Amino acid sequence: MTHPMVRLAACLLLLACALLGSCTAPVADKNATAAPQPEKSQPLPKVLLIGDSISQGYRAIVVTELEDEANVTRIPGNGEWTGTGVKKIDDWLGDNDWDVIHFNFGLWDMYGWPYYDEDRSPQAYAQRLEQIVARLKQTDATLIWATTTPPCADNEVSMRDRFKKPGVVTAEVEKQYLDAAERVMRRHKIQINDLNALVRDDIDTLHTGPDNVHFTGKGNTLLGKQVAEAIRLAIKRRGAR
Secondary structure (H helix, E strand, O other): OOOHHHHHHHHHHHHHHHHHOOOOOOOOOOOOOOOOOOOOOOOOOEEEEEOOHHHHHHHHHHHHHOOOOOEEEEOOOOOOOHHHHHHHHHHHHOOOOOOEEEEOOOHHHHHOHHHOOOOOOHHHHHHHHHHHHHHHOOOOOEEEEEOOOOOOOOOOHHHHHOOOOOOOOOHHHHHHHHHHHHHHHHHOOOEEEOHHHHHHOOHHHHEEEOOEEEEOHHHHHHHHHHHHHHHHHHHHHHHOO
16 A cells, blocks of 8 residues: 555656656657758948049949949049049058949040149040059959040030130040040950940930039939949859859
């Protein structure tokens, strides 16, 4: 006959097991698979925009278009002419490992503005572009050259009112600069984003005025979307390498 105290102890043990769920340690299921771990997100590609105030105008569009696809940075201030590019290119590149660099110089070389008296000939322009391209090629970035957008139809306002200099760039002179840049880029097998062709036919309505090289909101949107698409394709090609 079981002693009453033993029966009491057994009852208390059963009660404790019921409350705790089990009196035995759980046995691992050898067939069970571990819970999937979230994949570590890859850092977004780094994109650098180099250019004058035209690129300032379309920068925000590019950033918006490439949101969640790339980290887009633009150089501080105005990239001005090729002479400024030669001097500042190292500072602009910094220590970053850029994936794509989209760049342009041209309007400042054509018009001059404060550099009017410098050697801005198409030949000198091409030589300075060669220096800039040589430095850019030292990076591992995919390079995209943006062709220079068209000059304005009339005497450019800053050249006329501020610098008191002639401010008309003829179609013939413009072509000399466009051709000089294209030769440099073709020689180095650099991708060309033809912004000039994009806006040329509607330039009278896309410029803010006949004496101004800058673009309306519609013009900036048009430019920004094409720049973003060129960068997007470059990133895809890099991923396929």
